[in-house]
Amino acid sequence: MKIARPLRRLIEAFEKLPGIGPKTAQRLTYYLLHVPQAELEEFAKGLSSLKKDTVVCSICKNVSENDPCEICSDVHRDKETILVVEQPLDILAFEKTGKYFGSYHVLHGAINPLENIGPDEIFIEPLIQRLKKNGKTLKEIIIATNPTMEGEATSMYLNKKLKAQSSRIKISRLGMGVPTGADLEYSDETTLTQAIEGRRQI
DSSP: OOOOHHHHHHHHHHHTSTTOOHHHHHHHHHHHTTSOHHHHHHHHHHHHHHHHTOEEOTTTOOEESSSSOHHHHOTTSEEEEEEEESSHHHHHHHHHHTOOOEEEEEOSSOOBGGGTBOGGGTTTHHHHHHHHHHTTTOOEEEEOOOSSHHHHHHHHHHHHHHHHHOSSSEEEEOOTTSOTTOOGGGSOHHHHHHHHHTOEEO
16 A cells, blocks of 8 residues: 555654654554644644754753753852763753762763774763863762663773873762663662762772
């Protein structure tokens, strides 16, 4: 059976998204057929403004409406600690714990040679520059990359690079609580709180 062109276009668009196969793409497309037009237009508006109305914070590389972002602009945040994460979603997970009040740095990925992602493809250099600029006030950098092979490789690389810049600053890694192979964005508040409190120096 030939599928109408607008439906086919949307199915193909959904299939490009991570984790969505052909059947899921078809189900989503046919589901949206029954959504009121006003809601569809609101959905389309949200999609079109996704990149137009957001910026990458020049300090921490988080995605925000403003530069610097809300967290970097907050004078009440602890500027002596930086928690390094792979993705902006990880910040949301840590903020939900209500237990971390320092600064962040988002790498936007992890070192993964199989995918041709090296240190230059993620935001490692801006972190080094932050250390050089704020080295006198910084006390600790917590590496909170995911407990995966890529996350561990990134952690080891960061540890080496950061220690080469300063021997005074404490470099630590998230403690036990986050299972190996898990993504931080899916961890609950209790697990992440235990991971922050149980961090170890590396």
